[in-house]
Amino acid sequence: MKKNKPILNEKIITACQLPKDVFLGASLISMVGNREIAIENFKNLIKYQPDVIVLQCKYFQLDIIGTELSIEEYTKEEMKIKGNIQNIKFVTGSSL
Amino acid sequence: MNHFTIVEICIYGEQAERFFNLCSYHNLKLYKIRFQDDSYYFKISAADYFSLKSYARKTKVKCKIIKKSGIYYLIREFMKRKVFIFLPFLCVCILILSSNFLWNVHLDGNQSITSDMVRDFLLTEGVTYGMSLKEIPIQKLKTDFRKKYPQVTWVSMYLEGTCLRISIKENKVQNPDFYQENYYMNLVAPVSGVVDSVLLRKGTLVVKEGMTVKKGDALILGKVEIPAEDGTIKSTSYCKADGDIFLLYEYPINESLDLNYIEKEYTQNIIQKFEVVWKEKQYLVPLKKISFKTYDIMSEVIDIPLISVLSLPVSINRNRYYEYNPIEKKYSLKEAQLILDKKLSKILKTLEEKGVQIIKKNVKISTNSVHANLKGTLLLKIKCDEYETLEEDT
Numbered sequence: 001m002k003k004n005k006p007i008l009n010e011k012i013i014t015a016c017q018l019p020k021d022v023f024l025g026a027s028l029i030s031m032v033g034n035r036e037i038a039i040e041n042f043k044n045l046i047k048y049q050p051d052v053i054v055l056q057c058k059y060f061q062l063d064i065i066g067t068e069l070s071i072e073e074y075t076k077e078e079m080k081i082k083g084n085i086q087n088i089k090f091v092t093g094s095s096l
Numbered sequence: 097m098n099h100f101t102i103v104e105i106c107i108y109g110e111q112a113e114r115f116f117n118l119c120s121y122h123n124l125k126l127y128k129i130r131f132q133d134d135s136y137y138f139k140i141s142a143a144d145y146f147s148l149k150s151y152a153r154k155t156k157v158k159c160k161i162i163k164k165s166g167i168y169y170l171i172r173e174f175m176k177r178k179v180f181i182f183l184p185f186l187c188v189c190i191l192i193l194s195s196n197f198l199w200n201v202h203l204d205g206n207q208s209i210t211s212d213m214v215r216d217f218l219l220t221e222g223v224t225y226g227m228s229l230k231e232i233p234i235q236k237l238k239t240d241f242r243k244k245y246p247q248v249t250w251v252s253m254y255l256e257g258t259c260l261r262i263s264i265k266e267n268k269v270q271n272p273d274f275y276q277e278n279y280y281m282n283l284v285a286p287v288s289g290v291v292d293s294v295l296l297r298k299g300t301l302v303v304k305e306g307m308t309v310k311k312g313d314a315l316i317l318g319k320v321e322i323p324a325e326d327g328t329i330k331s332t333s334y335c336k337a338d339g340d341i342f343l344l345y346e347y348p349i350n351e352s353l354d355l356n357y358i359e360k361e362y363t364q365n366i367i368q369k370f371e372v373v374w375k376e377k378q379y380l381v382p383l384k385k386i387s388f389k390t391y392d393i394m395s396e397v398i399d400i401p402l403i404s405v406l407s408l409p410v411s412i413n414r415n416r417y418y419e420y421n422p423i424e425k426k427y428s429l430k431e432a433q434l435i436l437d438k439k440l441s442k443i444l445k446t447l448e449e450k451g452v453q454i455i456k457k458n459v460k461i462s463t464n465s466v467h468a469n470l471k472g473t474l475l476l477k478i479k480c481d482e483y484e485t486l487e488e489d490t
Contacts, residue, residue, distance in 0.1 A: 044113075044117040044120075044121075045113050045116050045117055045120075046113060047113060048112070048113055048116070048129070048131060048136070049131060050130075050131050070128065070129060070130040070131075071126070071128075071129035071130075071138075072127065072128060072129075073125070073126070073127055074116060074119075074120055074125075074126040074127075074129060074138075075120060075123075075125050075126075076120050076121065076123055
């Protein structure tokens with residue numbers, strides 16, 4: 001019953017046409033080409049190396065793989081990453 | 097980013113990511129985080145730096161300031177050199193001071209009046225570059241300008257910043273009353289020649305076919321004398337002379353071409369120099385002379401916004417000097433003939449465009465070892481359409 005709660009919530013929020021990022025805490029990811037990525041609604045930074053940045057979001061773990069990666073801005077709300085982005089991986093609870 | 101005080105910090109330790117998370121959790125903004133040589137570098141405002149220390153202690157990372165930047169640190173650095181503090185004030189003072197003087201004149205709407213004529217007019221009125229804006233008698237300038245140039249129907253002069261803007265409107269017809277019907281005029285010969293054909297519509301004809309006339313001679317008079325029965329003049333009436341009179345005249349052609357000429361063989365050597373132009377005088381930057389013996393200059397004016405906005409009489413040119421080797425060459429007879437033929441056809445074309453009829457061509461090309469000459473005459477037929485005003489007898 002507990003497992004079904006997020007799905008039920010999502011259905012209600014979709015039916016009510018409410019923003020999912022506010023009510024579900026879903027992450028907002030926007031990219032500019034393959035050189036820049038901005039992530040909102042994330043929990044914390046797990047790992048930072050020039051070739052990989054790992055972020056913990058509410059429902060998944062986000063792996064950004066590339067070269068010469070640097071964090072342009074890191075605030076509580078948003079993280080902006082610049083560099084040569086090659087791969088973005090979403091690691092959910094089952095695959096962790 | 098707060099640009100007033102920025103510090104660049106280097107941290108190293110095992111729990112760097114945890115340190116970053118702690119900072120963001122406590123609303124500290126981190127910028128430009130990068131990883132280099134097992135250390136993390138980032139920028140933060142100086143006010144936030146002091147709260148970093150507790151998080152560093154907690155996560156067992158060591159941090160140190162690498163670089164201080166921002167306006168606050170810049171000013172503090174400048175405080176050591178007191179001259180630097182005064183320089184901005186000095187610049188502002190010079191700017192304010194120079195904005196009280198005239199540095200540019202902009203002319204607009206002119207057709208027959210050239211900018212040189214306006215410059216000469218302003219010089220005679222005592223208006224020069226660098227004079228105080230308050231001393232410019234704009235109202236007097238306007239009236240004097242209208243007096244000097246009667247073809248100007250409207251003139252506006254006003255100061256915009258340090259620029260004197262002059263807008264004028266000229267009358268397209270030189271003298272509006274000149275061609276009016278009630279003016280009395282004689283038809284005169286525009287060139288010296290022989291009268292070819294005559295057709296009188298209005299006025300008194302004074303020439304016949306085959307008569308030789310000089311430039312400016314009257315052909316049809318605007319004065320018409322009405323004779324009485326006894327042969328005396330009963331009355332005199334005046335009109336604008338009207339008729340078609342064609343003149344034949346010889347147009348001399350004398351063109352010469354030097355057979356020896358210099359062809360430029362460009363080497364690939366180019367020097368670029370900047371030139372500061374101040375009050376029509378040019379100063380090269382750097383002052384070193386050009387090492388080329390023979391060169392061509394290509395000059396380009398660089399638009400500097402501050403100079404154009406303030407209308408200062410300073411401009412900066414970018415000059416490119418292209419070196420070339422002069423090679424002496426000689427035109428062959430055929431080449432010279434071709435060039436002169438082109439010149440002749442150009443002359444004929446311009447004459448035809450003016451509405452002149454070419455009756456006979458008598459032009460020859462002669463050459464010697466040094467020159468090729470185009471000599472001869474063209475027999476032209478021209479319609480007379482020049483008038484002179486006629487004063488009425490009192």
